[in-house]
Amino acid sequence: MKRYDLVTFDMGYTLIYFHPSDLELLLRAYHAVGLHPDPEALRRAQDLAWQEYNEAAACTVFEPTPERDREVDEGMARKTLERLGLCRPHLVEPLVTEIKRAFGAPGTIRLYPEVLDVLSTLRAHGYPLAVISNWSWDLEDRAKEAGLTGYFDLIVASARAGCDKPHPMIFRRTLEAMGVAPERAIHIGDSYDADVVGARGVGMDALWLDRAGKGGRTDVRTIRDLTAVPGLVLNGG
Secondary structure, three states, X not given: OOOOOEEEEOOEOOOEEEOOOHHHHHHHHHHHOOOOOOHHHHHHHHHHHHHHHHHHXXXXXXXXXHHHHXXXXXXXXHHHHXXXXXXXXHHHHHHHHHHHHHHHOOOOEEEOOOHHHHHHHHHHOOOOEEEEEOOOOOHHHHHHHHOOOOOOOEEEEHHHHOOOOOOHHHHXXXXXXXXXXXXXXXXXEOOHHXXXXXXXHOOOEEEEEOOOOXXXXXXXXXXXXXXXXXXXXXXXX
16 A cells, blocks of 8 residues: 655755756846846845745745735845845846846756656656645746646645745645645655645655755755655655
8 A cells, every 4th residue: 555645846956946047047137237246145145035034934824916926026135135235225126027037038947857757757656746836926837848747736836825835834735635634645845944844744744855965954864866756655755
């Protein structure tokens, strides 16, 4: 008897990555509005802005609308500019537009090499698959662009779910939509806090994807890429 009736994945840096890198794409957007921050300073400022946002995500529920999605992007841009010491309120909206343009350009999303083989193997063994991702309104379009059409039974973006991982609601709604009990599902993602803590918080099993080899976690099964996932799922984790 199979242990799992559902396998769920994060999207960004689990199934896909950006090329050029997210930092290079951000720099393009900043340059387009006439700003030329130091790359390392921009990376730090962006990371801190996201860290602050993510810390609030565990207990935040919101009305899912495209307008709210845009407000988040503008808030992130504003905080990043402030951390860079660039108080340019009039540039927030054009900067967000350029960021959307840079990250949304054709060909910027790439699949990791093992992804399609892993998904095909799981599908061949009869496993329903879903995506649970902290992503904006356009997740399904980006998944299609990446070549993931037909692999997933359900794609859940936080922008449309009304909360971000690790909030339990986004996991519970996915489980309810798929008709699966939490103990019969396993989630795979690259963020320990969002993916592992979030999934375990509702009773799901979890695998932590540590592509960079950061280590430091002994309380969760850790993998360096997705190649091992079918074997672990088939053997009950």
